[in-house]
Amino acid sequence: xxxxxxxxxxxxxxxxxxxxxxxxxxxxxxxxxxxxxxxxxxxxxxxxxxxxxxxxxxxxxxxxxxxxxxxxxxxxxxxxxxxxxxxxxxxxxxxxxxxxxxxxxxxxxxxxxxxxxxxxxxxxxxxxxxxxxxxxxxxxxxxxxxxxxxxxxxxxxxxxxxxxxxxxxxxxxxxxxxxxxxxxxxxxxxxxxxxxxxxxxxxxxxxxxxxxxxxxxxxxxxxxxxxxxxxxxxxxxxxxxxxxx
Amino acid sequence: xxxxxxxxxxxxxxxxxxxxxxxxxxxxxxxxxxxxxxxxxxxxxxxxxxxxxxxxxxxxxxxxxxxxxxxxxxxxxxxxxxxxxxxxxxxxxxxxxxxxxxxxxxxxxxxxxxxxxxxxxxxxxxxxxxxxxxxxxxxxxxxxxxxxxxxxxxxxxxxxxxxxxxxxxxxxxxxxxxxxxxxxxxxxxxxxxxxxxxxxxxxxxxxxxxxxxxxxxxxxxxxxxxxxxxxxxxxxxxxxxxxxxxxxxxxxxxxxxx
Numbered sequence: 001x002x003x004x005x006x007x008x009x010x011x012x013x014x015x016x017x018x019x020x021x022x023x024x025x026x027x028x029x030x031x032x033x034x035x036x037x038x039x040x041x042x043x044x045x046x047x048x049x050x051x052x053x054x055x056x057x058x059x060x061x062x063x064x065x066x067x068x069x070x071x072x073x074x075x076x077x078x079x080x081x082x083x084x085x086x087x088x089x090x091x092x093x094x095x096x097x098x099x100x101x102x103x104x105x106x107x108x109x110x111x112x113x114x115x116x117x118x119x120x121x122x123x124x125x126x127x128x129x130x131x132x133x134x135x136x137x138x139x140x141x142x143x144x145x146x147x148x149x150x151x152x153x154x155x156x157x158x159x160x161x162x163x164x165x166x167x168x169x170x171x172x173x174x175x176x177x178x179x180x181x182x183x184x185x186x187x188x189x190x191x192x193x194x195x196x197x198x199x200x201x202x203x204x205x206x207x208x209x210x211x212x213x214x215x216x217x218x219x220x221x222x223x224x225x226x227x228x229x230x231x232x233x234x235x236x237x238x239x240x241x242x243x244x245x
Numbered sequence: 246x247x248x249x250x251x252x253x254x255x256x257x258x259x260x261x262x263x264x265x266x267x268x269x270x271x272x273x274x275x276x277x278x279x280x281x282x283x284x285x286x287x288x289x290x291x292x293x294x295x296x297x298x299x300x301x302x303x304x305x306x307x308x309x310x311x312x313x314x315x316x317x318x319x320x321x322x323x324x325x326x327x328x329x330x331x332x333x334x335x336x337x338x339x340x341x342x343x344x345x346x347x348x349x350x351x352x353x354x355x356x357x358x359x360x361x362x363x364x365x366x367x368x369x370x371x372x373x374x375x376x377x378x379x380x381x382x383x384x385x386x387x388x389x390x391x392x393x394x395x396x397x398x399x400x401x402x403x404x405x406x407x408x409x410x411x412x413x414x415x416x417x418x419x420x421x422x423x424x425x426x427x428x429x430x431x432x433x434x435x436x437x438x439x440x441x442x443x444x445x446x447x448x449x450x451x452x453x454x455x456x457x458x459x460x461x462x463x464x465x466x467x468x469x470x471x472x473x474x475x476x477x478x479x480x481x482x483x484x485x486x487x488x489x490x491x492x493x494x495x496x497x498x499x500x501x502x503x
Contacts, residue, residue, distance in 0.1 A: 024411065024413050024502055079341060080500055095342065095343055106270045117258075118256070118258040118259035118262040119259055119343055120343070121259070
């Protein structure tokens with residue numbers, strides 16, 4: 001039976017060991033071990049967070065810096081494994097967490113499109129079918145065979161956004177990326193996200209711009225110090241959030 | 246188990262892309278391109294042959310092939326493990342942002358080196374042909390020792406890539422270990438100069454057995470015995486098993502250290 005929820009986050013807790021000094025080599029490890037100085041300080045970045053997202057919904061995340069938004073997104077994307085709890089994802093996912101993370105700077109844009117597709121788990125064949133659309137959307141025709149180390153950061157984010165949105169993922173994770181690019185491309189991105197929404201894509205959006213959240217989101221989760229402060233209708237949550245901060 | 250296989254199939258394109266890109270980047274900027282994979286071992290062999298046949302008066306018959314076979318197996322092992330070791334740290338930016346099965350990175354490095362080794366085989370064939378080694382159908386067995394070596398190297402590669410995340414200075418230690426290991430592998434000296442008292446060290450060296458099988462096939466046209474196959478395959482599989490186990494136990498903590 002198909003559940004109406006495409007994403008379920010159940011009782012997620014994430015604990016980090018904050019060591020005052022990071023030990024990442026053998027020499028220091030042994031010295032500290034002998035001196036008996038290998039302390040750890042526990043820190044909960046997320047504490048018992050649960051929520052469910054319906055298919056086709058735009059779900060916003062707000063919270064001050066350090067509230068645990070990025071940690072939560074990383075757990076949903078499968079990058080981090082939570083200390084407790086579980087995440088259930090029903091469908092394919094394309095994270096736009098930091099643009100261009102899966103790129104190899106030595107390679108051309110053409111090669112990077114296929115590489116990035118493969119990083120997201122798509123075949124060469126699949127990417128070839130979408131290749132022209134991706135190039136068209138990113139408007140990088142003339143530069144398609146240039147190694148992307150010669151690209152500007154704006155060009156790289158255009159390429160990354162085009163790839164992530166044109167593979168038509170079931171869930172798109174967007175973290176602060178809409179703030180890059182010129183106003184024209186930004187408008188294009190917002191239109192593209194609306195288009196995806198019409199096709200039933202679910203979007204998770206993190207933004208510090210409350211305007212953007214208000215414009216796009218159906219529901220919002222407000223995180224404070226790793227705990228769910230409030231969850232519900234966009235206007236209501238935003239009103240209280242803005243009052244506080 | 247099924248879940249793992251399904252996951253691997255989903256990301257097999259990534260594995261392919263990584264290997265292809267590795268090879269592309271390596272040769273893109275060089276004039277001779279892929280030819281370097283053939284030329285480099287050839288030139289190395291010429292140097293070693295000159296040094297050892299004139300300076301040290303080695304009495305190994307067909308020293309050129311002896312040295313080249315040694316280098317091919319040794320390079321396959323050492324380059325695979327060395328590049329695999331840094332693959333997790335080197336792909337930190339990707340691992341931090343997107344979920345991908347992390348063993349893909351060390352594995353892709355080992356496969357790239359294996360592909361390069363196949364190019365080096367052309368050099369070997371040239372030398373075999375020039376020095377007049379008799380070619381027999383046994384040569385068709387050549388991929389087997391390479392495959393066993395690849396399995397062995399992948400296992401060690403997975404193991405040390407997992408540890409290198411937590412201990413960055415492991416790299417220096419491993420390089421020293423590799424040098425010592427190289428001298429305890431009969432790459433350019435004959436086995437009969439080894440005194441019986443330390444022979445056990447060689448018997449305990451997996452590369453010694455792998456290299457023996459490789460040379461048996463190429464130099465003497467001998468079909469390796471079933472015992473040899475069992476031993477070498479076991480070396481590969483045990484190493485791979487240990488490597489994967491160690492890797493899986495630690496992979497969830499990688500992200501906190503890279």
